[in-house]
Amino acid sequence: MAKEFEAAGIPVAYITALDALGQSVGANRIVRGKAITNVVGDPNLRPAEERKLRKDLVRTALEALQTPVEGPSILA
Template sequence: MVKEFERAGYPIVQMCNLIPVAKTVGANKIVPTISIPYPLGDPNTSKEEQWKLRHHRVGVALEALTIDVKEQTVFKVKK
């Protein structure tokens, strides 16, 4: 589906934790997430830490939308 949106002219960033799958389906801009049940959070941390984590990852994804890539790119995030 990501490729179809890109062909239609929409910029897409796929946020996922299964990076090999995202590469296989052809996503060009990939931002890693935490886990399947909690892609943008970690229930073992405080609400403040979860907010910081979400804010950072969504910020990376928004920045990735502005970058022109020629090949599949996995954007770096803080651990």
């Protein structure tokens, strides 16, 4: 899906725990998520810390949308 969106000219920041898979499939802007069962979260953290983790991941992803890339790249 990331590739179809990009092919249509819309940049995509893709957050996934399986970043290597995302890269081999050819997603262009990849951000490494926390874990498969909680890609943008961590139940082991206190709620405030978890919110910060999530916000940082999403901020990184949004910044990836502003980043020029040549091909599949992991941006964090």
